[in-house]
Amino acid sequence: MEIGIVGLGKMGFNLALNLLDHKHEVAAFDVAKESVQNIEKEGAKGAYSIEELVSKLPERKVVWVMVPAGEITEGVITELESLLGKDDIIIDGGNANYKESLARSARLAEKGIHFLDVGTSGGTDGARNGACTMVGGNKDAFSYVEEIFKDICVEKGYLYTGESGSGHFLKMVHNGIEYGMMQAMAEGFDVLEKSPYDYDYKEVARVWNNGSVIRSWLMELIENAFSKDPKLEGLKGIMQSSGEGKWTVETALDYQVATPVIALSLMMRYRSLEDDTFSGKVVAALRNEFGGHSVVNK
Amino acid sequence: MEIGIVGLGKMGFNLALNLLDHKHEVAAFDVAKESVQNIEKEGAKGAYSIEELVSKLPERKVVWVMVPAGEITEGVITELESLLGKDDIIIDGGNANYKESLARSARLAEKGIHFLDVGTSGGTDGARNGACTMVGGNKDAFSYVEEIFKDICVEKGYLYTGESGSGHFLKMVHNGIEYGMMQAMAEGFDVLEKSPYDYDYKEVARVWNNGSVIRSWLMELIENAFSKDPKLEGLKGIMQSSGEGKWTVETALDYQVATPVIALSLMMRYRSLEDDTFSGKVVAALRNEFGGHSVVNK
């Protein structure tokens, strides 16, 4: 199959290589010319504008968009909307909010363009060697491109999830779970670190990855991380977040579902971004007022 | 009534003054000679050892212990145990763990000594001008000394709570609630601080103290604090804790009661003691592993 790719960042570039491995023809565009030149060397057709990209695709055009969620995705899809026509297919493999995907799907449907919202998991390595994808949108459009998902994913690693939005929704919840799992593991290691015992964390992660209840890919990544830096001394404990964890909590609030673990995982990330907190100052001030406990800012 | 006081710290000294105001005779001991001399100037009898203190009290001796919980309380009570006799009364007005108070009560009962475990709230100002006390222990012993509580507390500000341990238990829970209330207020002001609006926090606390649902003594203290330092710039947001919040959570765990708000109030205090966290490093390492998000320690 011939596939257009918009976006050759870490995810998009690896995805293009993955598609090429599986004998698909790839036409690819990125705002960075160098990325386009690099993918050309790997056997793809380069394009230096979205218009050029679209022109290089055969009828019933299929374009995979792999750019940052939000304004950039919106810009790319708006441009594609003007260039594509009936029955063409846009695949958004990025981390868009499912509500935006729902709106895009409805808007594009007015022109007869199909929109598949695809949650992609597995990191850059997955994009390169076998991803996990969750695909929402029109079922016929999905069937038309199913072979792509079959090829780029690990075996059994893709799922048609139903109507528009359901792919990105499922990816959003996946990330919420991921936040909770990561924080659970992190808290555990923090307790070990404060304990009187002198554990070798790489060995701990290793043994937990072999036969224990908590064996998991994330624990394998922890094992990797500790094998490079036994006490993580090279890292600051600043936990950035993209949008999905937040959206999961917001969605849970909308549905009145109690999700304390996912919510707290997110909030501890926010807390990690601050050196000092205003809430802490208020509590310190209160303690000072009623008990004469004083904590002076130096 | 004639009362012996052991401990002339911020709480004990104010309590002694409060008792003197109400025409009680006070004999007082502290390890700091200067404190003893100071209270003598206010009209109390000074004592330079616990033995001397006890010797200055008339029959059916009543001793109020107002020293830090834990080892110091244990030392004082052990010494008093050897000096007091049948029907004498020890009042522990400190913040002991109720389990220790239960054990002390049982131990002292073997010698016929009564032990009242008294939770004291209201801060140093309350100790001076009108406290709030919760009194557990033998009811007859309580009745014998009830006039003390009537005098040193604000009107309606004391309660006989029942059997041994129930006074300190109630004070423990009071402090757990206090932690939650403080954290709730602090979080609210933190949201205000991050908002685009330019609130005058002293005025906010002032209006909330006049007619709102959240009017409270703690909010009055916040008003005081902001009136001195409008943005709390002089304070670090380090939130120390004594034992009661922790004991409340431990007790809740023992009873299998979900107390998320009290637990999180406590954990955010612990979090505030750290500049960086090992849990944060683990999450940062994980994000680095699967997504190439790097946060280097500088």
Next chain:
Amino acid sequence: MEIGIVGLGKMGFNLALNLLDHKHEVAAFDVAKESVQNIEKEGAKGAYSIEELVSKLPERKVVWVMVPAGEITEGVITELESLLGKDDIIIDGGNANYKESLARSARLAEKGIHFLDVGTSGGTDGARNGACTMVGGNKDAFSYVEEIFKDICVEKGYLYTGESGSGHFLKMVHNGIEYGMMQAMAEGFDVLEKSPYDYDYKEVARVWNNGSVIRSWLMELIENAFSKDPKLEGLKGIMQSSGEGKWTVETALDYQVATPVIALSLMMRYRSLEDDTFSGKVVAALRNEFGGHSVVNK
């Protein structure tokens, strides 16, 4: 001053009485004719449509809207927009989301109508006898009606909070704090209830209201509640919520502020709405899978 009131529910009716007490002239409308007739008996001018209400007001019309937030508020304000003119003033004393208030203020400003977003606290009793209000919006408009706030609030119980939205924003945060305080108190009593001690909760609340650190209006309300029903046996522990707690958490997420206590207070309310949870089933299923722990649904 002559004031039009739209909405004679529990809050609006009491507010009208409060205004009448202070010698203001009140014209009032409600969709329930009976409420209009009732307020007429108290000395107000009744109106049976918003149009009639507006027609009864003198120039520089002032209308206080006291109806449920959301669609009903939107409908009332849209109608008022068509009936009012330059320099007239709409006061929204309900619990609107501050973002909606911001939008309304901007929309109304195009016609020269001023919009004051007023957070009102203190419950129905406050509305009747002395409320607490936080007023955002145009400062001149506020000055024109300031006497109203002076009269209907307790002394020092109103605050001009700044530009549009700041009144409802502050009320939103107030309610977030309220959620946290209520949950903290509730958790404390839950620990008492599970304890081996036999506390009289009305007495506990009473003593805590006299001199303790946690004395507060909410604790007074708890004292009232326990005086009527010592173990709250007549109540189900179902904790409904209106929007403000949720908006506070959503706002905190937008600003990346950690507000675990307010978030958990809200989530425990959501949890209380469910008899059984799907999350609980998933955990039960997992325990069943790895350990053969079985919990069958009967």
Next chain:
Amino acid sequence: MEIGIVGLGKMGFNLALNLLDHKHEVAAFDVAKESVQNIEKEGAKGAYSIEELVSKLPERKVVWVMVPAGEITEGVITELESLLGKDDIIIDGGNANYKESLARSARLAEKGIHFLDVGTSGGTDGARNGACTMVGGNKDAFSYVEEIFKDICVEKGYLYTGESGSGHFLKMVHNGIEYGMMQAMAEGFDVLEKSPYDYDYKEVARVWNNGSVIRSWLMELIENAFSKDPKLEGLKGIMQSSGEGKWTVETALDYQVATPVIALSLMMRYRSLEDDTFSGKVVAALRNEFGGHSVVNK
């Protein structure tokens, strides 16, 4: 090697089979005669008392204790203490609190008996076919029996963790992490369940297990569970807990480590044990007091 086993429950019986598979000689005792007879049929020597069991072991006796933590473990070890001698080895493979293991190790050391505290993970299936073990205690004793761990565990699935207590401590933290991971997954599925989409949860778990970031053994177990009962309608969402999650939180409190996710995982389990809560009643009563919101118990 010849190994004595005390306890032939789900874990102990499978462990015995596992050892027999690997050509170890097993002598086994359980209070249930039938279990002893069953294991005899599998090739083990049966014993009908601990004394008999010990008598059947050759010099440098090795006894693996696999009974419920707490009093039963204490009873078994006390009896073994009286029957074993210098350099004999007791392995406690149960879920004892590490503090108790520390105390037992010290006590047994006085008689020259070595005590290995072994955390065992992987469920009953792991015990049968390849467990994960974490071994604390005397290093020479560990070396003497290392071949056992090599045989009964999956490859790389055992770790000598250091001094006494470190094995059970690590297992405790492992379980704390497990609680957090399970709750994170459960919350995610709860959000899916409340969503407007109609996901097939078995398929969701399946796709997540193939290439996603959250692939894990626990997610595989969820896949199994949903394949048997697609909506878990046969289960009540009651989440029991054994001690380790609670001990992890208590330990975190002792070390002043913030572990909100593990703590909340535990508290949501406690919450699931109750049909109604006293905390909920208190909040409902408060809402009733200030706003006239009434929730009557029927």
